[in-house]
Amino acid sequence: MKKTMFILLGGLALVAVLAAGTFTAVQLLNTNPADEELPVGAMVFEDVFDDGSGNPVTVKTIVKPAAELPQRPAEAGGIFLRAEDNSYFVGTGSISLNVSVINGERSVAAEHSGPELEVIVGHDTIFYDDITELQFEASESTENRVQQEVRVAEQPDEMPEAANITAWGERRGDRVFADVIVFSEGA
Numbered sequence: 613m614k615k616t617m618f619i620l621l622g623g624l625a626l627v628a629v630l631a632a633g634t635f636t637a638v639q640l641l642n643t644n645p646a647d648e649e650l651p652v653g654a655m656v657f658e659d660v661f662d663d664g665s666g667n668p669v670t671v672k673t674i675v676k677p678a679a680e681l682p683q684r685p686a687e688a689g690g691i692f693l694r695a696e697d698n699s700y701f702v703g704t705g706s707i708s709l710n711v712s713v714i715n716g717e718r719s720v721a722a723e724h725s726g727p728e729l730e731v732i733v734g735h736d737t738i739f740y741d742d743i744t745e746l747q748f749e750a751s752e753s754t755e756n757r758v759q760q761e762v763r764v765a766e767q768p769d770e771m772p773e774a775a776n777i778t779a780w781g782e783r784r785g786d787r788v789f790a791d792v793i794v795f796s797e798g799a
Contacts, residue, residue: 652685653677653778655760657746671754675744678760682792687783688729691722692775692795700731700793702777709774720774730787731779733767741765742776742796762794772797 650656655675660668677683690704705726712719740762747756771777775797781790 651676673756675758675760678762680762682780686778686780687788688731689778691724692771692777695771698733702729702731704729722774732789737790738792739765739767740794742794
């Protein structure tokens with residue numbers, strides 16, 4: 613009787629250990645480092661490339677925000693559309709750029725799916741030029757992480773065509789009274 617009870621308890625203990633080990637293994641296999649929470653203000657770009665054999669490969673580039681920038685969500689971010697007086701008009705939402713060169717003439721067509729916001733520049737607005745080196749090309753990895761680099765800049769006389777603009781400040785409806793503006797070269 614004691615021998616049977618010992619074998620039964622030993623068998624139950626073995627099943628419990630195997631079940632715990634299986635649970636742990638499944639949890640570890642389901643953990644994806646790409647699922648980690650992104651820092652506030654991170655930008656994510658997804659590009660599709662041909663892998664050389666005609667198969668599309670999607671590469672995700674995550675840009676972590678520079679330490680110099682406000683550590684809160686921006687009030688506006690998108691593509692530069694036009695400037696009027698002390699305002700920049702920014703197209704928001706999903707952005708699509710089509711760059712074409714015909715006979716040496718470059719043209720850029722930009723589309724955006726969100727609202728157009730007015731970013732108003734004040735006397736105390738601080739400008740940063742985004743000098744992050746981004747390379748959108750197929751690689752061994754399907755995800756690239758890059759640290760954003762910015763430098764303090766003067767307000768540009770002319771904003772580059774199709775520039776990316778991010779602004780922090782006070783938002784009132786479709787206007788943002790900017791404290792900080794980051795711009796980067798366009799297409």
